[in-house]
Amino acid sequence: MILWFGKKKQADALKAAGAAMASPELSAEELAAKEAEAARIAAEKEEIERKVAEANRAWEERQAREAAEAATEAERAKAEAELKLLADRREAERLRAEHEAAARAALEAEANNPGFITKLGTGLSRSSMRLTEGLAALGRRKLDDETLEELEDLLITSDLGAKVAARVTKHLSKERFDREISEAEIREALASEITDVLKPREKIVDFSDGPRPRIVLFVGVNGSGKTTTIGKIASKLQEQGAKALLVAGDTFRAAAIEQLTVWGERAGIPVMSKPTGADAAGLVYEAIEKAREDDLDLVLIDTAGRLQNKSELMAELEKVVRVIRKLDPAAPHDVILVLDATVGQNALSQVEAFRETAGVTGLVMTKLDGTAKGGVLVAIAEAYDLPIHFIGIGEKAEDLRPFSAEAFSKALVGLGA
Ligand SMILES: Nc1nc2c(ncn2[C@@H]2O[C@H](COP(=O)(O)OP(=O)(O)OP(=O)(O)O)[C@@H](O)[C@H]2O)c(=O)[nH]1
Numbered sequence: 001m002i003l004w005f006g007k008k009k010q011a012d013a014l015k016a017a018g019a020a021m022a023s024p025e026l027s028a029e030e031l032a033a034k035e036a037e038a039a040r041i042a043a044e045k046e047e048i049e050r051k052v053a054e055a056n057r058a059w060e061e062r063q064a065r066e067a068a069e070a071a072t073e074a075e076r077a078k079a080e081a082e083l084k085l086l087a088d089r090r091e092a093e094r095l096r097a098e099h100e101a102a103a104r105a106a107l108e109a110e111a112n113n114p115g116f117i118t119k120l121g122t123g124l125s126r127s128s129m130r131l132t133e134g135l136a137a138l139g140r141r142k143l144d145d146e147t148l149e150e151l152e153d154l155l156i157t158s159d160l161g162a163k164v165a166a167r168v169t170k171h172l173s174k175e176r177f178d179r180e181i182s183e184a185e186i187r188e189a190l191a192s193e194i195t196d197v198l199k200p201r202e203k204i205v206d207f208s209d210g211p212r213p214r215i216v217l218f219v220g221v222n223g224s225g226k227t228t229t230i231g232k233i234a235s236k237l238q239e240q241g242a243k244a245l246l247v248a249g250d251t252f253r254a255a256a257i258e259q260l261t262v263w264g265e266r267a268g269i270p271v272m273s274k275p276t277g278a279d280a281a282g283l284v285y286e287a288i289e290k291a292r293e294d295d296l297d298l299v300l301i302d303t304a305g306r307l308q309n310k311s312e313l314m315a316e317l318e319k320v321v322r323v324i325r326k327l328d329p330a331a332p333h334d335v336i337l338v339l340d341a342t343v344g345q346n347a348l349s350q351v352e353a354f355r356e357t358a359g360v361t362g363l364v365m366t367k368l369d370g371t372a373k374g375g376v377l378v379a380i381a382e383a384y385d386l387p388i389h390f391i392g393i394g395e396k397a398e399d400l401r402p403f404s405a406e407a408f409s410k411a412l413v414g415l416g417a
């Protein structure tokens, strides 16, 4: 009875303690074994839970570590890419500078080549003749007021302009007044003075540089040499492998279109044209769009010759410039005024008018062969802050030369020939 009661009490106690399925029939050993088993299972479960938690923690730690590693790697790759980009840019810049320096050196060598100066001198012989003869007449003389006055007159009549004439003689008198001076010395001194006036205007243009497509507009009075100059430049560009397009913007005359086409064919550079009478501005618009599509380097646009005092024609030129600006506000990138040296002092008013209308950025002077008026280039250089890119000394492709202040000055005073 007591035992029974004891068993029941034990069973109740077990029940109360939450022991599962305690059986009143189990003996004390069995109960102890069961308890031990339950404890073992609980311990095992706890061990498994601990292991799972540990595994989870390890996994989470690994995840975090891997994420951190990936972030570091991404940072490193980004920094590396940035460094590479910087190095690439530096290299491209270095190559560009190297190319530019080489092109400049080649052009300068060409402009200062003694053979060229001799040729320019021969070309400029008529320009230099008046000066040369005059200088020879001055002979070996004392540089007194009378000689200086004669020299000043000589320079004025050689189209150098009153301002340059006064400046040069004043400078000469400061340095050598009242001293014996030989003809050769006068020439040397004169060449040096003229070089000083021209030097700031010396600017060799490198069409391979700058924006793409670089849009270059040629303007000037009738017959100044625009079409020929474009043709000569096209020949050079072809040699240098530029991808260019010539535009026959002189739609007034059939002969003009044909003339440019001949130059283009000779140089192997395409020419875009429209029938005579077509709107020049429209043609120019289409040409620039095409150059963009074809990813060309250069567009050289010829225009019809127009006298600077014909306001209607000047307005038409303004329209061409306006249309170009609509496509690209920075264009035309060059507006090159082509001047004919034979017109002498009239060239000054051409510069003034075309600068106003078309925003001239640079000059070319043609026909320096066979004129007595080449000195006007010095007057222009004195009056206008405009670079002189090229000079023309004949009708052939090779007769367009980069402008060199020194070569020109020497040839003008008869030192080159
Ligand atoms: N001697 C010499 N002749 C040149 C030179 N440049 C151009 N010419 C000649 O001058 C003439 C006129 O040249 P173009 O190129 O047709 O002149 P343009 O400015 O296009 O003339 P328009 O289209 O009528 O306005 C041509 O016979 C050329 O061969 C040069 O430097 N020296």
Ligand SMILES: [Mg+2]
Pocket (backbone or CB within 6 Å): 226, 227, 228, 250, 256, 302, 303, 304, 305
């Ligand atoms: Mg022409």
